[in-house]
Amino acid sequence: MLLALHYWSKMEYKSRMIITIDGPAGSGKSTAAKKLAKALDIAHLDTGATYRAVTLAALRAGIDLEDESALTDLAGKIDIRLEYGQGGQVRVMLDGKDVSREIRTADVSDNSHYVACLTGVRDVLVAMQRRMGGELVGESGGFVAEGRDQGSVVFPDADVKFYLDASCEVRARRRCDEMPDADYEQVLRAIRTRDERDSTRAVAPLIKPDGAVVIDTTDMNIEEVTAELLRQVRSAQ
Ligand code: C5P
Numbered sequence: 001m002l003l004a005l006h007y008w009s010k011m012e013y014k015s016r017m018i019i020t021i022d023g024p025a026g027s028g029k030s031t032a033a034k035k036l037a038k039a040l041d042i043a044h045l046d047t048g049a050t051y052r053a054v055t056l057a058a059l060r061a062g063i064d065l066e067d068e069s070a071l072t073d074l075a076g077k078i079d080i081r082l083e084y085g086q087g088g089q090v091r092v093m094l095d096g097k098d099v100s101r102e103i104r105t106a107d108v109s110d111n112s113h114y115v116a117c118l119t120g121v122r123d124v125l126v127a128m129q130r131r132m133g134g135e136l137v138g139e140s141g142g143f144v145a146e147g148r149d150q151g152s153v154v155f156p157d158a159d160v161k162f163y164l165d166a167s168c169e170v171r172a173r174r175r176c177d178e179m180p181d182a183d184y185e186q187v188l189r190a191i192r193t194r195d196e197r198d199s200t201r202a203v204a205p206l207i208k209p210d211g212a213v214v215i216d217t218t219d220m221n222i223e224e225v226t227a228e229l230l231r232q233v234r235s236a237q
Helices: 002-013 029-040 048-061 068-077 106-116 119-140 150-154 168-178 184-200 222-236
Strands: 017-022 043-046 080-084 090-094 142-147 160-165 213-216
Touching: 017 029, 017 150, 017 222, 029 043, 029 142, 029 160, 029 222, 043 080, 043 090, 043 119, 048 068, 048 080, 048 090, 048 106, 048 119, 068 106, 068 119, 080 119, 106 119, 106 184, 119 142, 119 150, 142 150, 150 160, 160 222, 168 184, 213 222
Parallel strands: 017 142, 017 160, 043 142, 160 213
Antiparallel strands: 080 090
């Protein structure tokens, strides 16, 4: 019975499914993207991980984070891979080494905006993300790409596009729940700074992509968000 249901859901959705989820930090998009990908039995493409991997490589190499030419060069030379395991687990590999934990440190989080605003780096990473997407379509029939520019720049022809949002206060509270030692006011300030940076940067600013379904998750829990995304995907079929 379970097996039958599994195949039924595959048949129902999977001729080729590209879904994008964009939104600010703390909007719930990462968890929702993972859960949606799992429910649809397709891959989760975490594009923030690619910016984080370049940032980590730059910090390790001691490259000036405002040196566009050196960073673009670096982005083109390093080998970034997302390795998919059982149950949708993803390992982020940088030059053959697992950096899944290291790319989530505060040092990398605080510095990733430098590489994210450089046209040269973005060009390399956008091409890389499209290549990864193409491979994922071949391997698992589709993917849920999550980031800031997925529906607007990287996969503008996606089958379904989402933009998730939530109030700054709720996003700060969610971050604090993940990091019990964090100071709420400090996290709130950091979120506001990050929003400002993400939406005003000259290259690929965070915008609501054309045709995106906008979901305000302020008063929703993650199960409700996932259910709503699934409902929207079904009605788009
Ligand atoms: O989503 P996450 O926090 O992992 O993103 C890490 C960094 O990469 C952030 O600075 C974010 O603005 C940037 N980013 C981006 N475009 C994406 C994904 C992430 O500029 N598609």
